[in-house]
Amino acid sequence: MPVAMWLTIAVILAAIVLFSTELVSLEIVALGVLVLLMAIGLLAPDTQLTTESLLAGFANPALLTIIALLVIGQALFQTDALGGITKAFERLWPRHPSRVIPIILIIAGISSAVINNTPVVVMFIPLLTAVAARRKLATPKIMMPLSFISILGGMTTLIGSSTNLLAAGIALSYGVTIDFFAFTVPGLFMAGVGAIYVIFVMPHILPSRMNEKGQEVQARNLQFITEIRLYDGHPLIGEKTVAGMFPKFTKMTVRAVMRGYERYVPPFEDMTLRAGDVLILAATRDQLTDALKEWRAFDNPRISEDQDGPTDHGIVLCEALVPPGSRLINNGIDQRGFLSQHGCLILGIERRSRMPRESLSEIRLDAGDVLLIAGRSSAINNLRGQQDVVVIEWSASEVRPHRFASRAQLIFAATVAAIATGIVPIVFAAIAGAFAMLAGGCLNVRQATRAIDRRIFLLVGSAIAMSTALETTGGAAMIADVTAMTLSNVSPAMVMSLTFLIVAILTNFLSNNATAVLFTPIAISTAQAFGLDPLPFVVAVILGANACFATPIGYQTNLLVMGPGHYRFKHFFIAGIPLILIVWIVFSIVAPIYYGV
Template identity: 45%
Template sequence: ITLQPGDLVIVAATRQALTDLLAGKPAMLNDIWRQGVAETDDDTGDSQLGLVEAVIAPGSRMAGRTVEMLGFRRLTSAVTLGIQRRSRMIRAKLGEIRLEAGDTLLLCGPVSAFRSLRTSRDLILLEWSQSEFPTTTKALLARVITLAMVAVAAFGIASITLASVIAATAMILLQCLNHRQASRALDLRIYLVIAAALCMGTALELTGAAQLLAEMVVLAAEPYGTLAILSAIFLAVAILTNILSNAATAVLFTPIALSAAEQTGAEPFPFLLAVIYAANCAFATPIAYQTNMLVMGPGHYKFGDFLRFGGPLVLLMWAAFTIVAPWRFDL
């Protein structure tokens, strides 16, 4: 089929596919939004367009009528992009489809217009479905800011914390994202988890509990020989580094490891390596390392996700060190 000027094309797509298409073609999105402005004289001036799903309520006055008959744009300040009926997309011209109770409408319009729809008795707004179109025109600028943040932190010009704050501020000031998008990215549950874990780690360190645990590990493994002590030190450091910071754990265990090497008459080098390697097995909790916390929010990860996937990796590192150490250091 060869398309000709004036042909009417009916598009059937998932919401994600439609969002990706329109986000990549801002001109098309603006044309869709503004095509009814001349008829309605309704232009809110809100440049931030979004998507939301709404269901035709039982007994709604909209049932039995088409969006054209209703003057839907004037009524809701939103454009209907699609209609889904009983989990199926209707392949027909939108203006000719008579609405039924239970139909799900995909609406496009200013975010401010959606707030007024919450009180509508004819439409049930699905709050969880509301999203804004990504500003793809700022994509290149956002990439540059992100790369600059990574470069500044990598070359030691500034700490990752300071670089991240500056980059986030630049994103907002340069309109790569707005304050609503930025505030939605802040998950208070993450801060509660991190604060609780940091408090626990600090308490272990200041009360001497961490020191006591370290000494108990060495005493428990001592009867089984040098390799058992080395393996136990690695495992203890790997566990505590996910609760304390890796630097604090390394400082705590280094003198203990050297003392254990002296008591057993072994070379101190493998014991120091055990502390160094294990202190960097920071995979099992979000507080173990700064980058874990950086990806926790954007990736929508939970504390249990780190434990589920990072825990086995820590055990794998421990097992590998325990197997290789006797061969490498003649223990």
């Protein structure tokens, strides 16, 4: 047993080093850990470290819950189900978008005090994603702060996290009662100081825009020329000019209005838009996409349905370059011909030399022009083999029609209500919600698959295997015994402080629930040895077990934001370790004073 235990500890330490340094890809390290732990189990059969127990992590309810919630979040983003809320936040300080994020984070932290922090993060991930997309903010700078501030909020009340309830239940079996506000005062101090770091310091530590490969992405803000024809019933009909401009177009520039054979250019004097008008607009891709969504242009697209099957309602937008030698050069844009030949529409043209005022059919294309094209996924893929346009690989993105938004909102609300009330297990509610999103057409299987990050799947599975191996081989019990012996000859206040720190370190590598289970009895016995009330020492375990900021495997909210933020293991180390030290110092000062230890 000792040999197997020390081998297991060596494997875990090596995995932590490799995860944090990223000398080897995360996927290879996770699979290597599983292979080595299974080998230890085969070489030491008396440890009961079986292959089945090590692989059980891949069927763990927590992992399945995270995957299902990621699918639900992707459905909300695809349908723009939170568009109304994001627009409400958008109206707050329109000239200072950076002020909106702290407000959302503070609301999330307060909510986590009275609602389990997992559903809080589930609710706010799509909201922050949408707000960041509209405000052109870097998602990696706000996703990890969301997880951390929800954890901090969960430290203030008994129901803030499942760890609090679990540790309180174990303490009650030893005759120690933990009431609802037993650790609210030290928790508030820790949450307050920690929130200052999370909101104002962490964004400067975290990376900027990152893609799935951890590479920085530069945003494109160049403008496309497009034309909008006002058909009967269009929401812009009846719009009047004010001071020569159209108030509706605050984010886009109206280059010209075509009415019959007449062309009107700014400033527009006493003009009212009517059916049949054609607007020539200049707008960025995001501004144009948002406007077309608002005008319901994607709800009944003029694009053939036989491309991806009848259940694929999504439209893909991409940018394509007109190369030298293209047959499109010196020709106007023939929408009917392009649609019949390629199954796509050309929404706009980006030209760096000048901004034309003509309609798309009148603009003669040049080599180097960039076209904004909309079509089904398979039609866009077919364009990649054409010689007349070169699809820019990173530019493709999907747009979902608004008609699925209310359906997605209803499913999401039902899922969150089921999780928050606890009427069904969280894993059941999450999987049922993901199924409803797929069955209801809010996203297709391809989009759901993209929402699942393989790094999270392998990381969680290998982390649970490491935790299982450490407990099975006796390593966890050995660490707990050594901790108890070490703390036997120091002052009570120092015992509380060191207990918090040790638990905080271990909770980032074991599960926080396992750490709470191991150390709650130790804290109670230590307090009894000092002849003191066990409550402060149990609180040290509870709050320490919540300080899971240094690794993504520390708590499931960290795993939830790992994919949307495109984080690597090292990002949690860099941003999380200072926060652990901050809350430890605050606890060490406030808790002994508050509890009179």
